[in-house]
Amino acid sequence: MTSIQKDLISLGYRENTAAELIRQAKRSMVQQGYEFYTNRRLGRVPVAAVEAIIGASIRKDADDAKD
Structure with missing residues (x-):
């Protein structure tokens, strides 16, 4: 599992949905x-x-910069 897939899962996407987003x-x-x-x-x-x-942004550093 790639780090981007893990990030998507941590955002609430299911594992298969995250994999499909990567395929897209x-x-x-x-x-x-x-x-x-x-x-x-x-x-x-x-x-x-x-x-x-x-x-939407999934980068953690971008989210931290907003705070």
Whole structure:
């Protein structure tokens, strides 16, 4: 399980939903021209790609800066 998946789960997403968000982010990255993300074994994606899908920040440092 990747750290971004753990972050999504800590935000309240279920494990399968978090994995699906990562798959969606991979598809998005491929559509943007990053063929590197077609690798089935690759489970890491940019945080910004997942944030664009869910429409919210998942970075802890960004949350701390607001306080």
